[in-house]
Amino acid sequence: MSLLKCENVxxxxxxxxxxxxxxxELNKGDYLCIVGENGSGKSTLMKGILGLIKPYNGxxxxxxxxxxxxxxxxxxxxxxxxxxxxxxxxxxxVKHRFNPFYTAGDRKAADEAAKxxxxxxxxxxxxxxxxxxxxxxxxxxxxxxxAGELLILDEPAAGLxxxxxxxxxxxxxxxxxxxxxxxxxxxxxxxxxxKYASHIMHIGVSSCFFGTKxxxxxxxxxxxxxxxxxxx
Amino acid sequence: MDNLLSVFSYSFMVNALIxxxxxxxxxxxxxxxxxxxxxxxxxxxxxxxxFGAMSIAAALGLxxxxxxxxxxTISALLLMRISxxxxxxxxxxxxxISTGALAFGIIIVSVAGVNxxxxxxxxxxxxxxxxxxxxxxxxxxxxxxxxxxxxYNKIFAITFDESFASASGIxxxxxxxxxxxxxxxxxxxxxxMMGALLISALIIFPALTAMRVFKTFKTVSVFSVIIALVCxxxxxxxxxxxxxxxxxxxxxxxxxxxxxxxxxGFIKTx
Ligand SMILES: Nc1ncnc2c1ncn2[C@@H]1O[C@H](COP(=O)(O)OP(=O)(O)OP(=O)(O)O)[C@@H](O)[C@H]1O
Ligand SMILES: [Mg+2]
Numbered sequence: 433m434s435l436l437k438c439e440n441v442x443x444x445x446x447x448x449x450x451x452x453x454x455x456x457e458l459n460k461g462d463y464l465c466i467v468g469e470n471g472s473g474k475s476t477l478m479k480g481i482l483g484l485i486k487p488y489n490g491x492x493x494x495x496x497x498x499x500x501x502x503x504x505x506x507x508x509x510x511x512x513x514x515x516x517x518x519x520x521x522x523x524x525x526v527k528h529r530f531n532p533f534y535t536a537g538d539r540k541a542a543d544e545a546a547k548x549x550x551x552x553x554x555x556x557x558x559x560x561x562x563x564x565x566x567x568x569x570x571x572x573x574x575x576x577x578x579a580g581e582l583l584i585l586d587e588p589a590a591g592l593x594x595x596x597x598x599x600x601x602x603x604x605x606x607x608x609x610x611x612x613x614x615x616x617x618x619x620x621x622x623x624x625x626x627k628y629a630s631h632i633m634h635i636g637v638s639s640c641f642f643g644t645k646x647x648x649x650x651x652x653x654x655x656x657x658x659x660x661x662x663x664x
Numbered sequence: 665m666d667n668l669l670s671v672f673s674y675s676f677m678v679n680a681l682i683x684x685x686x687x688x689x690x691x692x693x694x695x696x697x698x699x700x701x702x703x704x705x706x707x708x709x710x711x712x713x714x715f716g717a718m719s720i721a722a723a724l725g726l727x728x729x730x731x732x733x734x735x736x737t738i739s740a741l742l743l744m745r746i747s748x749x750x751x752x753x754x755x756x757x758x759x760x761i762s763t764g765a766l767a768f769g770i771i772i773v774s775v776a777g778v779n780x781x782x783x784x785x786x787x788x789x790x791x792x793x794x795x796x797x798x799x800x801x802x803x804x805x806x807x808x809x810x811x812x813x814x815x816y817n818k819i820f821a822i823t824f825d826e827s828f829a830s831a832s833g834i835x836x837x838x839x840x841x842x843x844x845x846x847x848x849x850x851x852x853x854x855x856x857m858m859g860a861l862l863i864s865a866l867i868i869f870p871a872l873t874a875m876r877v878f879k880t881f882k883t884v885s886v887f888s889v890i891i892a893l894v895c896x897x898x899x900x901x902x903x904x905x906x907x908x909x910x911x912x913x914x915x916x917x918x919x920x921x922x923x924x925x926x927x928x929g930f931i932k933t934x
Contacts, residue, residue, distance in 0.1 A: 482831040501831040512700055514824060515880040522821045526832040532814050558879040578832060 441490035443480040456642040463615045465625035468635035474618045498526045498580020523577030545573040585617045680790035686805035690850040691866035692892035699871040707864040709762035713739045715860035716765035723776035732852045740848035788859030788911035858911035869918040876929035
């Protein structure tokens with residue numbers, strides 16, 4: 433069953449096209465990694481999929497109840513008063529149709545997400561007083577709470593230390609394999625992308641590739657990426 | 665003790681105390697959202713638009729609220745839209761609209777020879793509160809408090825991270841509009857007592873003061889309301905005894921409490 437379908441999608445800001453004519457389809461349980469240079473429009477495509485910006489052209493169909501989203505950057509007012517727990521819990525709102533209050537189940541889910549990302553001891557702390565990497569983990573935990581069927585992560589490993597990065601990849605892999613959650617991840621870590629993903633999208637300035645991992649490895653850009661990585 | 669109770673022997677004073685306390689609560693709650701979304705200046709802009717609208721109403725001989733509430737509500741929706749869409753020009757646009765409306769209002773008041781005191785619009789007057797103001801304050805406060813409690817989690821999500829909230833399926837546009845409308849009504853009702861130049865203090869101060877010491881969204885929300893009420897009653901009592909202008913005295917108390925909380929916050933983090 434197709435969970436997400438993009439047909440000839442063109443996105444941009446203020447009349448300027450950033451990504452044009454993107455078509456692809458994802459099924460439930462797929463793991464898509466999106467790679468490409470800085471400024472090629474990866475984050476823009478994520479925003480389009482989430483409906484945060486409207487496509488100029490084409491159609492985006494998404495058949496999913498809960499979408500967990502990790503933005504690339506969250507710009508906050510400096511002294512925003514908020515505890516780690518309040519941030520993580522807000523991920524649970526996705527599942528709420530009518531009940532405006534958090535349930536005991538929500539609190540449990542938030543605690544579990546916090547434990548997975550080693551945040552449980554920081555639960556009561558003020559979000560602003562954490563380090564950049566810890567903040568990133570809090571936002572990830574929030575995304576995990578929200579991810580019913582689809583998890584969209586925009587450079588989740590940015591700012592994380594290598595140990596947490598590997599744990600993070602395992603957590604995501606687990607969610608994908610065991611809980612059948614579809615994952616779309618923007619990443620510059622092409623090695624990890626090839627290790628975990630089932631599909632790869634490479635957004636270039638002029639062309640765009642979408643296919644399975646195996647297909648990607650036979651393309652020019654796939655070879656050059658791999659070659660660049662192992663030799664350098 | 666006699667002195668303390670004599671405040672309540674004036675019916676205008678009782679009106680002012682009740683309406684003012686209710687409006688302080690609304691302003692404090694909405695203030696938490698507006699300050700954290702960096703829309704504090706919208707409150708200031710709207711009060712000036714309110715001043716312009718009330719001058720027109722006075723010149724035309726209409727009831728001030730009947731003109732001011734719709735005009736300020738529409739301006740609030742417009743300003744909200746401007747601040748969301750064009751981040752760079754947002755505060756400049758607010759500056760344009762607010763000073764423009766202020767100038768316009770002053771011209772109308774002086775040219776049309778409106779006999780209502782210009783002072784009472786600019787600096788507020790507790791004598792200007794009618795029974796309609798009272799009734800509207802009660803309704804407004806009920807709506808704001810109920811909304812804040814029932815939609816608390818969604819309001820937090822939108823204030824904290826709007827893109828994540830809309831990705832979660834929360835209709836952020838509707839919530840922003842509701843907040844804009846409620847802020848507009850709060851400002852129009854509050855400015856009659858506090859004055860066009862001072863009403864935004866009721867919105868900004870309690871939230872900022874609470875943020876000095878408290879570090880979670882929930883505690884900041886609760887304590888801005890408490891701070892707002894304490895400052896309001898203290899300010900009214902002081903103004904009654906010293907015969908100082910009510911609005912300005914309430915703001916002065918807010919400043920003192922802000923300084924005290926800043927010191928407490930500073931000591932706590934050391
Ligand atoms: N809000 C915006 N308004 C106008 N232009 C924007 C906006 N956000 C991004 N752009 C432009 O769109 C282009 C693509 O940006 P995008 O953030 O999608 O790149 P990216 O592929 O995610 O890059 P990175 O690897 O650095 O995260 C850039 O040229 C950028 O200048
Ligand atoms: Mg990006």
